[in-house]
Amino acid sequence: MVKESAHKFCIAPMMQYTDLHDRYLLRLISKNVFLYTEMISTGSLVYGKCFNQLEFNDEEHPVGVQLGGSDINDLVECSKKCEQYGYDEINLNVGCPSDRVQKGKFGACLMLEPELVKDCLGNMSNAVQVPVSIKCRLGIDDNESYEFLYNFISIVKESGINIFIIHARNGILKGLSPRQNRNIPPLKYDYVYRLKKDFPDLEIILNGGIKTIDETSEHLKKVDGVMIGRSAYENPYMLRKIENDFYKNDSTGRSKKEILKIYLEYVEKKLIEGHDLGRMMKHLFGLSRGDKFAKTFRIKILEIIKENSLKGHKKELEDLLIY
Numbered sequence: 139m140v141k142e143s144a145h146k147f148c149i150a151p152m153m154q155y156t157d158l159h160d161r162y163l164l165r166l167i168s169k170n171v172f173l174y175t176e177m178i179s180t181g182s183l184v185y186g187k188c189f190n191q192l193e194f195n196d197e198e199h200p201v202g203v204q205l206g207g208s209d210i211n212d213l214v215e216c217s218k219k220c221e222q223y224g225y226d227e228i229n230l231n232v233g234c235p236s237d238r239v240q241k242g243k244f245g246a247c248l249m250l251e252p253e254l255v256k257d258c259l260g261n262m263s264n265a266v267q268v269p270v271s272i273k274c275r276l277g278i279d280d281n282e283s284y285e286f287l288y289n290f291i292s293i294v295k296e297s298g299i300n301i302f303i304i305h306a307r308n309g310i311l312k313g314l315s316p317r318q319n320r321n322i323p324p325l326k327y328d329y330v331y332r333l334k335k336d337f338p339d340l341e342i343i344l345n346g347g348i349k350t351i352d353e354t355s356e357h358l359k360k361v362d363g364v365m366i367g368r369s370a371y372e373n374p375y376m377l378r379k380i381e382n383d384f385y386k387n388d389s390t391g392r393s394k395k396e397i398l399k400i401y402l403e404y405v406e407k408k409l410i411e412g413h414d415l416g417r418m419m420k421h422l423f424g425l426s427r428g429d430k431f432a433k434t435f436r437i438k439i440l441e442i443i444k445e446n447s448l449k450g451h452k453k454e455l456e457d458l459l460i461y
C-alpha cells in the first residue's frame with residue numbers, strides 16, 4: 139500500500155491552458171487536486187521582469203509554479219520570488235521538447251545533464267522553504283532504457299528533492315513537434331512503476347495519457363499520484379468525481395450551473411481589472427461535455443468571445459447546462 143500523498147491527483151501544467159482563470163475554474167470543482175501554473179521561463183522573470191505571469195488567485199491553493207531554466211542563479215532568484223508570491227511548491231520543467239526551449243538549454247534536453255539538474259534543484263531547495271519538485275520524461279531521443287532513467291533519478295535525488303513527476307514517454311528533440319511529442323513516443327507506465335519500487339522513499343507521480351477514473355485508480359495502486367492534463371481540460375467536471383472518489387469529500391459538490399454562475403461573477407470582476415474575456419471564456423468549453431446541449435453551449439461561448447461581451451448571455455448559457 140502506497141502512502142497518502144498531497145499529489146494524489148494533480149493537474150498538468152499546460153501553456154495557454156492552465157492559466158490563473160482555468161485554475162480558478164478547476165478549484166470550483168475540486169477542493170483538493172494539486173494545481174500547477176503554465177511553465178514560466180526564468181529569463182522572462184529575471185530579464186523581462188514579466189512578474190504579472192506570477193499572479194494567481196488566493197482560492198487556487200494548493201498550487202505549484204513551474205519554472206523553465208537551467209541557470210542556477212536565475213533559478214534561485216526566481217524560486218525566492220515565487221515563494222514570496224505564495225506558491226506552495228516550485229517545479230522545474232525537464233520535459234519540454236520545443237525548439238525555443240532547447241535553444242535556451244532547458245526543458246527536456248536537461249535529461250542529458252543530470253549533474254546540472256541536481257545542482258539546480260539542490261540550490262533551489264536551499265533557497266526556499268516550500269518543496270521543490272521536478273517534472274521530467276523517461277529519457278530523450280534514443281536513450282530508451284530503464285537504466286537511463288534510473289541513472290538520471292539516482293543522480294537528481296542527491297539534490298535532496300523527493301517529488302518526481304514523470305511524463306511516461308521519451309522526448310524526441312529532433313523531428314517531432316511538441317504536440318507530436320505528447321502523442322507519438324510510446325507510453326511506458328511500467329518504467330514509472332519500477333521507479334517507485336526502486337526508490338520507495340520518493341514521491342512518484344505518473345503522467346501521460348490518463349483518461350479515466352478507472353485508469354487513475356489502477357495507477358494509484360502502484361505510484362503515489364497521477365497527473366492529468368488534456369482529459370481534465372476537455373472535461374473539467376471529471377474532477378467532481380475525482381473529489382468524491384479519491385478524497386471522499388462531497389462538500390464542494392457544486393452543480394455545473396452553480397459553477398458557471400460563480401465563474402461568470404469572477405469573469406466580470408476580472409474584466410474590470412483588465413483581463414481578456416476570450417481567454418477566460420474559452421476554459422468553459424469543456425464544462426458542458428457530455429450534456430445534451432453541449433454543442434450549442436460551445437457555440438454560445440464562441441459568440442460571446444466574438445462579441446467581446448457577456449451582456450445578456452449569462453442566463454442563456456446557464457439554461458444550456460442540464461444541471
Ligand SMILES: Cc1cc2nc3c(=O)[nH]c(=O)nc-3n(C[C@H](O)[C@H](O)[C@H](O)COP(=O)(O)O)c2cc1C
Pocket residue numbers: 150151152153154155176177204231233234273305320345346347348365366367368369
Ligand atoms: C497545450 C499543452 C501545453 C503544455 N504545456 C506544458 C508546460 O508548460 N509544462 C509542462 O511541463 N508540460 C506541458 N505540457 C505537457 C503536459 O503537462 C503533460 O505532460 C502532457 O500533456 C501529457 O499528459 P496528458 O496526456 O494527461 O495530457 C503541455 C501539454 C499541452 C497539451
